[in-house]
Amino acid sequence: MQTLNDFLVLIDSYIGSAVWFPYALLGTGLFFTIYLGFPQLRYFGHALKVVRGKFDKHGDEGDASHFQALATALSGTVGTGNIGGVALAVYIGGPAALFWMLVTAFFGMTTKFVEVTLSHKYREKTADGTMAGGPMYYMKNRLNMKWLAAIFAVATILSSFGTGNMPQINNISNALFSTFGIKQWISGLVLAIILAMVILGGIRRIVKVTEKLVPTMAILYFLGALAVILYNYENIIPSFISIFEDVFTGTAATGGFVGATFSYAFIRGVGRGLFSNEAGQGSAPIAHAAAKAHEPVSEGMVAILEPFIDTIVICTLTGLVLLSSGVWKEKHQNTFQPTDLEVLATVFDENDTTRRNQVYRHLVGKEALPLYTGSVDVEEGRISGDVTIIHARSFAEDVTVYQAGTPYTGALTVDNGRIQGMGTTFIIQGKSLIHSAPLTAEAFKHGYFGRYGEYIVTIGLLLFAFSTAISWSYYGDRATTYLFGSKYVMHYRVVYILGFFFASFADTTVIWTLAGITIALMTIPNLAGILFLHKEMKSTVKNYWIDFKKDWPNEKTPE
Incomplete structure (x- = not known):
């Protein structure tokens, strides 16, 4: 598993985690924001009216209402990115990572507007009578780049597993195990059966589920987050300041957090922001293509609301919960994961500023420290020898090795900093920083609900992540239809359900790495495509307002 993760990290370093990727993403959003005159601000009020159905016309073609399409797209974006993704960004990049998530969301509102409008414009009706759309259709029908459309469709299928499937169930199963002690495979099996019952019914059943699920989970999570933030009211202003000051x-460095560079905060913040709201990735247009509308721009208006709700509202709440509670920089008792652990070949004292800085430079890739290879002795679970255990980018404390549930006595084999047999033969526990959903769950304990706050995160994560898995099954479904035809959709759905089950007990680090790769594989061709069509986008919006004023002469417009 470690070898696989290292290989995936290498691939990701050239695309999603490369220095150029966040600049391409933000640059596209910035370009369209200026080119179209800040539509995320000027059209926001109009978008609220559209989603309420105020301008609907009888006979509009589609499979879902504006609200149902928005709910389905939101259910695809409001997931582990809002709970685990924010925590992962802060854990790696510090509070400043949250700032870059918000910047990504602001410009992402325009990017969503553009990609949904263009994709909706070139949607098609399939053989079974349902609508199919997404970037692959404007790439094929407008750009005449069938090869690019095929690349995007393949990437969508891969991303349906790497974004909507595997990270979601993995976070759910780990949260249920941590909170209620339910074994991961049991959670995976039960939820895979429920998932099958929903997605086998197609888009009409999916939108009926998501339109009820999204508002419920948003209200639940909002109330739980407020309970933490208001409980730690004295930290609200310092938390806001920390987001912007660095x-x-x-x-x-602060507490167990050894520090983070600007690069880490920027790249991880933008990356997690994209994982959260998917602006520019090209996934949301697939859901919006099913909306009933007589022209495309109105559905693009609806899409403006997505990054605002998903990232600017929900992710900010999660970030303030993490920062105001202080748990992001504290060490907590946890079970160590192999891919988060390193054994350094000498002793480093965390309280020694010089030695701590050396480890910090090692973790951010500035100065590689020697990793231990050889054997270490273990007595009653305690490791001895001139080594330092680093777990989750922090100095591990109270490290205990277990075998078959009891403290281990004997020797451990270490190869290039990795303990052999960890996670299978040996279970290692101790205190260290934690990340992803477990960190958010810990933060929710520091509020008015006390330890019961963890249940809010667990239930919220269950609803958020499960709804994301539902929506992404539809995205992969449409990509499969585009590539191979409707008759192969059932094959895809079966594989999707099986992958959902097996990912419930896989290593989380590998899954997050895979998610980053598949996101980039969708985003790059989509950004290139909408940039090619920037002039058409502007003319399409202009024509929309001309027609709108004819149909609704008494309605005020932002133009």
Whole structure:
């Protein structure tokens, strides 16, 4: 598993985690924001009216209402990115990473507007009578780049597993195990059966589920987050300040957090922002293509609301919960994961500033420290020898090795910093920083609900992540239809359900790495495509307002 993760990290380093990727993403959003005159601000009020159905016309073609399409798209974006993704960004990049998530969302509102409008414009009706759309259709029908459309469709299928399937159930199963002690495979099996019952019914059953699920889970999570933020009211202002004060410098060491550079905060913040709201990825247009509309721009208006709700509202709430509670920089008792652990070949004292800085530079890739290879002795679970255990980018404390549920005595084999047999023969526990959903769950305990706050995260994660898995099955479904035809959709759905089950007990680090790769594989061709069509986008919006004023002469417009 470690070898696989290292290989995936290498691939990701050239695309999703490469220095150029966040600039391409933000640059596209910035370009369209200026080119179209800040539509995310000027059209926001109009978008609220559209989603309420105020301008609907009888006979509009589609399989879902504006609200149902928005709910389905939101259910695809409001998931582990809002709970685990924010925590992962802060864990790696510090509070400044949250700032870059918000910047990504602001420009992402325009990117969503553009990609949904263009994709909706070139949607098609399939043989079974349902609508099919997405970037692959404007790539084929407008750009005449069938090869690019095929690349995007293949990437969508891969991303349906890497984004909507595997990370979602993995976070659900780990949260249920941590909170209620339910074994991961049991959670995976039960939820895979429920998932099958929903997605086998197609888009009409999916939208009926998501339109009820999304508002319920949003209200539940909002109330739980407020209970933490208001309980720690004295930390609200300092938390806001911390988001902005280290934006261009990186976050200094504090507590168990060894520090983060600007690069880490920027790249991880933008990356997690994209994983959260998917602006530019090209996934949301697939859901919006099913909406009933007589022209495309109105559905693009609806899409403006997605990054605002998903990232600016929900992710900000999660970020303030993490920062105001202080848990992001504290060490917690947890079970160590192999891919998060390193054994350094000498002793480093965390309280020694010089030695701590050496480890910090090692973790951010500035100065590689020697990793231990050889054997270490273990007595009653305690490791001895001149080594330092680093877990989750922090100095591990109270490390205990277990075998078959009891403290182990004997020797451990270490190869290039990795403990052999970890996670299978040996279970290692101790205190260290934690990340992803477990960190958010810990933060929710520091509020008015006390330890019961963890249940809010667990239930919220269950609803958020499960709804994401539902929506992404539809995205992969449409991509499969585009590539191979409707008759192969059932094959895809079966594989999707099986992958959902097996990912419930896989290593989380590998899954998050895979998710980053598949996101980039969708985003790159989509960004290129909408940039090619920037002039058409502007003319399409202009014509929309001309027609709108004819149909609704008494309605005020932002134009």
